[in-house]
Amino acid sequence: MTRIEDQNTPRLCWPELPYVYKPLLYSDSIRLIKLEPRESGFSDQLTCELLDVRLSETPDFEAISYAWEAAVFPDTLHILKEFLKITSSLASALRKFQDSNEPRLLWADAVCINQSDVPERSSQVALMHQIYGNAKQVLVWLGPGDERTGNVFSLLERFGTASSNYGVDPLDLKDRLPWIAAKKATPAQTELLDQIPQKYDLSGMDEFYSLPWFRRLWVVQEITLARHIVLHCGGFETLWTILVRAAIVQYRCVWRATLSNLRLPKNFDATIAIETARRTYAVNSNQPLFGYLKALRLSLCSNDLDRIYSLLAISRIPVSDLPPDYTKSVEDVYVTAAQLMLRNSVTVLQWAGCANRIRGDEKDIESGFVNSDGESGLGQLCDRMPSWAPDWRRRQNALIGLDGGAYQAASKSTPLLSTDPFIKGPPIVLDIDPSKTTIYTKAMSVSCIVSIKGLGPRVILNDKDFHERVIEIKAHYDLWMEKVGPKPVDDQLKMFACTILAGGQAGGTRYYFRETLSTPDLLRLWQDFEATPLAASTPSFAPFQRVGAKPRITDSGVEVFALSESYAYRMALRQILQARNLFVTTDGQVGLAPDISRPGDCVVLVAGLSVPLVVRPARGNEAGLHLIGECYLYGLMHGEIYNQSKSEDVESLWRCMPLV
Template identity: 30%
Template structure:
């Protein structure tokens, strides 16, 4: 058969079946990408490596040649395969764009539901960060920085890394001078080229990175183990927390690369025990800035991180709209008692939605298929830093934890019914301005006095609401006030 004929996928035989791509060797990087596709079963523990990469534009100018036809692929994938191809032996890979029939939505949904197992069972996950082009990475300098982080004792994203490095350098002029020159060393190593890669901006790579037994970063022909990359990142973060230094692409560092390190650490810490279903709220908020071509994947890409024991009971289904997927996720969390979803869905985060029947002709406003009920968070929209700072993931919703929510979602899929006790009507909202004052610290006497003054003013406002009338809950108003301040604690 001519290589110009499109490859025809056959149906997968078993529920745990996957396809594997055998990348044949070539002595030249310009040689044709010659491959074979075969079916295997995850239960048989086949030996393979999984590729993690950015698809890039919806353009398919390159192709791989198979015995019975060809498959068109993106420039990004072709570049990765050419670089990863061996010169003397075949390489067995799992590559989503090729190993899944992208035109079969049923197969795609089933394979996506297995991706946690696919990446978890791979011998290695190869993260393709792109071609190096003119960018250069000095591996010797990069590994020296990684070793320095280990020597200092910066072993984890958690903990007091800032204080650790301050104590390490305190009173030692040579150490302090070295610390002051860290960012120059990072730039000399070309390390910033790694964390600037668009690979870190994608949603799907989160699951792929977290589940990997061994994760290897490939930047052109240069490769770096994740453990060494992480150590350098921890060093950069610790130094910049201790002494603010100029950094190349600081926003990208914080928003994408460092966020992935924190989330991966969070995942590893919860790996030894069942993860609560509401932890998906943590992942959704930490990662919602990441990009994906299909907004449904903002949920589907993270489902594999939650064990079945959480009872979330959601599965990838590409026949559903984005709104249906987000609504089902909110409903599932509410049924499990995570009423923090109601805070996440706050209407102040919404863009105004005009019902379809009231739209003028020729407008491009959303249809009902885009509509989300008021109690379902819209993960297509970013959350500001201040909103995130006010949250306490998992238990940040200030309801009394001793009162289980009474929620009914059975009558209508888009209507939520619950019960509540009316305490009072909100008449005013007063911001605690002192919290945002840069000159104040928690151990300052001025902070104590400011907090005291604020609480006294708030108490006077509170008392004014109950002049000549009892507290609606029939409790002592002072106790109610104190209970409200501590958010239901003791």
């Protein structure tokens, strides 16, 4: 360790001089905070030295994981003869971890990295996976907490330490996603799960899981790579493993859907996403970056470049292929990341497309995506990015992804992508060149859209209006089916009932029904929906219990009801139709496409993709096609193209499709 400054002046005589960072000595150097112990009379004063340490010398230190929160710096950290202004959240963390007797070696990014030195920040970010991986433990600081926090921590300890009583095996690491295994619980364990809402006060859970730390994107890497993790909130602390077991207990309790007023805490999904990433990495450290980006798109970071940089160390993309560089534009980094991800999976295209960049507000009009009537113009590409590169700044995509592994539209064909037109070649080829904005895919045209009808403007509709809008979509569909040509009424109804819910196999649908819906199920659910409109004032959970259903009485005397199909169908239908339109093609096919689609757009199959895509010819002198987004097309979602023709005939239909 090299001492950056020597302490040779009594504390009370220090002049108030701002701290000036010295350059780090080696490429693997980091700074460590040698935090002096608190002294009587100076209990609130934070005093330290900054040490230049080489990671190759395996220093013994602890890393702090915390949320920066607002960029306001009211507190002071004294560094020998100088001072550094820091945020209240960091100051409270340092005071919490300040020892009473001995100095403590800590690492905290806001102090240990010169944030105003962009080259240093870039090089230090590239080392952060080593920092958190080498720290003897990671100290998570959730904030000062309050009395309600104490109650929450007490419940977490109770649920976490006794998790096996609720069917959660604390040693079972084979199940990477234990939240989905609620059916494994025994009758005695499910009985305990049913009693949780009655026996315990869960009111503080919303506040706890909504603490800023849980939403911070960087914590995913920090937790994933840590050897030992301790959570601190005010005077309370617990192990990360205890929190996870308690969270699984809570998830299983709600998963049973036994009470109409029972739900997961707000922002609970962030904890699930963090632990899922941690367990996934533990099983296989060679995970695709694309998977992390999808799962963590709702997490927050102050710099949009960090959406990529914060996850590189736990993905299969080497940091050397995309070294952190904060001088680059967000667009350049996202395009390069898309090129790297497309080397491994063509599925990236399902999360790209212009439809996933629409917010539905006045900014879309300014960007040329939609005109003042709400219709898509696509006069220019948003943010100077090609349509095939996902824009991860849009944390909440307008479109809820269709596929969760249920569809196989063109999965059987080997994908081929290139930055040059291809004839034949290896499965996936893509040169890394940010200046190239066109990729060439192996695709076949299916049909063209001639008519569309959707819910209209992207506003939240009450049940009555939503019902009426969906009935209007059905009427529009019936009119177009008459124009296309005679078709049996039963077949026409079956096509609509299946299409309006994307075949009942999209991820959101399976969440509500938890079982695959058959065609007769979809027909029956649609007919029930069509026949039972709701009043505008109907409460959200009114359909939760089946009409006339008898409750099941648990041993503790609690009445529980099953989630009604009526409610599940309406919620699934809302999700599927969010930002989607029903469309009819020139040859009478029917499907669901992004709501910025319009007549003249083409539906294509891309080799290797499980769902079709909607594309649109570029305007003016620009050659190629804009990717609009993924779609559902009735009768083509499960590899039917291969059943209709011989395999060699299908291969002859593929063409080179340029995407810009």
